[in-house]
Structures are given as structure tokens and as C-alpha cells.
Amino acid sequence: MEEQTRRSLIERAESKHRLAREELAALLADEGAEEEMAAAADRTRRAYVGDEVHLRGLIEFSSYCKQNCLYCGLRRDNGKAERFRLSRAEIVALAEKAKAAGYPTVVMQSGEDAWFTAERLAEIVREVKRLGLTLTLSVGERTRDEYRLLREAGADRFLLRIETTDRALYERLDPGMSFENRLRCLADLKALGYEVGTGCLVGLPGQTVDSLAADILFFQSIDADMVGIGPLVPNGDTPLGGEPPGDMRLVRRVVSAIRLLLPEANIPATTAMETLQPGARELMLRSGANVVMPNVTEGEARRKYALYPGKACVADTPDHCRACMEGRIRAMGRTVGKGAGGRRRA
Numbered sequence: 001m002e003e004q005t006r007r008s009l010i011e012r013a014e015s016k017h018r019l020a021r022e023e024l025a026a027l028l029a030d031e032g033a034e035e036e037m038a039a040a041a042d043r044t045r046r047a048y049v050g051d052e053v054h055l056r057g058l059i060e061f062s063s064y065c066k067q068n069c070l071y072c073g074l075r076r077d078n079g080k081a082e083r084f085r086l087s088r089a090e091i092v093a094l095a096e097k098a099k100a101a102g103y104p105t106v107v108m109q110s111g112e113d114a115w116f117t118a119e120r121l122a123e124i125v126r127e128v129k130r131l132g133l134t135l136t137l138s139v140g141e142r143t144r145d146e147y148r149l150l151r152e153a154g155a156d157r158f159l160l161r162i163e164t165t166d167r168a169l170y171e172r173l174d175p176g177m178s179f180e181n182r183l184r185c186l187a188d189l190k191a192l193g194y195e196v197g198t199g200c201l202v203g204l205p206g207q208t209v210d211s212l213a214a215d216i217l218f219f220q221s222i223d224a225d226m227v228g229i230g231p232l233v234p235n236g237d238t239p240l241g242g243e244p245p246g247d248m249r250l251v252r253r254v255v256s257a258i259r260l261l262l263p264e265a266n267i268p269a270t271t272a273m274e275t276l277q278p279g280a281r282e283l284m285l286r287s288g289a290n291v292v293m294p295n296v297t298e299g300e301a302r303r304k305y306a307l308y309p310g311k312a313c314v315a316d317t318p319d320h321c322r323a324c325m326e327g328r329i330r331a332m333g334r335t336v337g338k339g340a341g342g343r344r345r346a
Helices: 003-016 023-030 031-049 086-101 118-129 144-154 167-173 180-191 210-221 248-261 271-276 281-284 298-305 317-329
Strands: 052-060 105-110 134-138 157-159 195-202 226-231
Touching: 003 023, 003 031, 003 248, 023 052, 023 210, 031 248, 052 086, 052 298, 052 317, 086 105, 086 118, 105 118, 118 134, 118 144, 134 195, 144 180, 144 248, 157 226, 167 180, 180 195, 195 210, 195 248, 226 248, 226 271, 248 271, 248 281, 271 281, 281 317
Parallel strands: 052 105, 105 134, 134 157, 157 195, 195 226
Antiparallel strands: none
16 A cells, blocks of 8 residues: 555544545555554544553353354364353352452453353342442343343443454354344343443454454444454364464554544453463554453363463463553553543543
């Protein structure tokens, strides 16, 4: 891309937060745009959400999953996956420890485990909310009534990544799942008043920069409150185990583009990024991201929640993770957020 054209597109994205799909795809395809996009995204991040980095304590409470996504180590047909399921008391105890460690927000994440009915989850949600914590759930596809029950129990946010908005690619990589149902879930969550997080994987076989551009415009169209991006980290126990990992330079351009087009959104620097490239959290925090989700799960459960191999920090204790991330954030000249870190609206 010509330098003048590139600069013009980035300036318009930064000032107007709008680009056409083909313009966005051209920037994503342009490796030479990476540093300029990151710098513009960092300025946008500072202007709209400030210098705070919000820490969310991640509780991974079940590795059982009824779905069979081709890229995920928790997939139903992975006979090598070590399954576990935490009890209500264990989950609440981890939330209590997260609060004591200074996390104002916890994220309860699991595979799509049918044992955890909405009623069982609602009981846990009520206990966690009694601690005064902000609570995000990431438990997959549910009915509208189930989402309503969990919202009424006190859940504040819900994370449900679309993974890709390319319908054919989605249904090939997520066999037995319906793209329309995924869209229905996201719409129901919005209508019920959750802060809604979604996102995509970068590096899926068959994915193009055009489909990634469509993903970003979809996030903008639903006014997503949080957008989480992960590179594909191939898991040898899945059908995509032989695929190359996601391109971290492209991941960075995607993160920057999301910040430019969704300036108010919360954008995490994810563990998957750090797994592929040590120091990637800082890189992404300088490229538009403003959230980190250190793991507060303990013991064998922490090891067994194996979405992909080589997961960064899996051997660390929760206390070490918290202290490490806080030190890394301060070394960047940024501050650790004190409040719940909800989406700011201009």
C-alpha cells in the first residue's frame, strides 16, 4: 500500500472510527502499517479509556464440554483431555482469594458443561456477588431464559466469542453448532443488559484478512463492550494440531484496528498471545489493549484446563501471577485499575 494511502486510512480510523470493509482488509494485509496502526491505537486508548490496565481474576472451573470445536483442547472427542469440575465451595473460595489479592472483577470460565445448569450456576453467582465482586461469565451457549436467570442472580458481564463471522468457516470448524444460534445468544445477552464480550481467533485455516475485517465490523455493529482476540495455538490432540500458529504480527494489527474502530471497548492482552510470543502482553498493551486476565485457578485444575499446549504461566501460583503482572504494568508507566473497569461511554 502506498504510504500516503496508508496514512490517510489510519488517520480516518483514528479520528472518525470508521472504515469500509475493503479499507480495513487492506490495512490488515499491510505489514508496513503495523507500527503506525499501533501508535494510533495507543493514542486512541489513552484518549478514551486512559492509562489504567484492568486486571480480571480468571477462575477456570470445568474442563468438560459438550461441543466439538476442531481447534479446542476441551473438545468433546478429545480422549486425552484431563477432565475436572470444581465444586461450588471451591469456586467461591477462589473468588474470595481473588478479592483478597485485590481483584475487583472475576471471570468464571468453563467448557459447555451441562452439569452446571443455570440453576446451579445461579447459586454460585449469588455467593460470588455477596463478596462485592463484579462477575463475568464465560460458559457458552444457553437459552434466553437461562441467561435471564443468571443476570437476575447478579452476573454483570458475559463473554461469548464468535470466533469467526464467516458462516461457512464457523460451521466447518464448530461441527454441530449453528452460526445463527451464536448470533441469537449475543443478541439475547445484549437485550438482557449484560456487558457483552466477544472476539475471534486469528490464524484459522481458510481465514482471510477480508473475513477478519468483517469480524471487526461485526463487533462494531453489535456495539461490543469487550473484544478478545486470540491467535490460533495448535493443539496436537485436535484436528487442527498440524496447522501453523496464528501470525502474531497480524494479531497485533487486528488488536490495533479494534481499538481504532471501537475506541471505548475493553480489549484484553491474552494468555494465548503470551504463549506464542513472550512479552506479547506488553506489546499488545502498547497497541490498544487495556485488560489482562491473570489466572487465579489453583493446583491440578489450573494445569488440566488445557485449551492448547504450552500455556504461559501455567506453573505459576495465583499470587505470583498477580505480582508479576502488576510489576510489568508499572514498568510500562501504566497503572493498575482500582475499580470494576466497566466500559466507559463517551
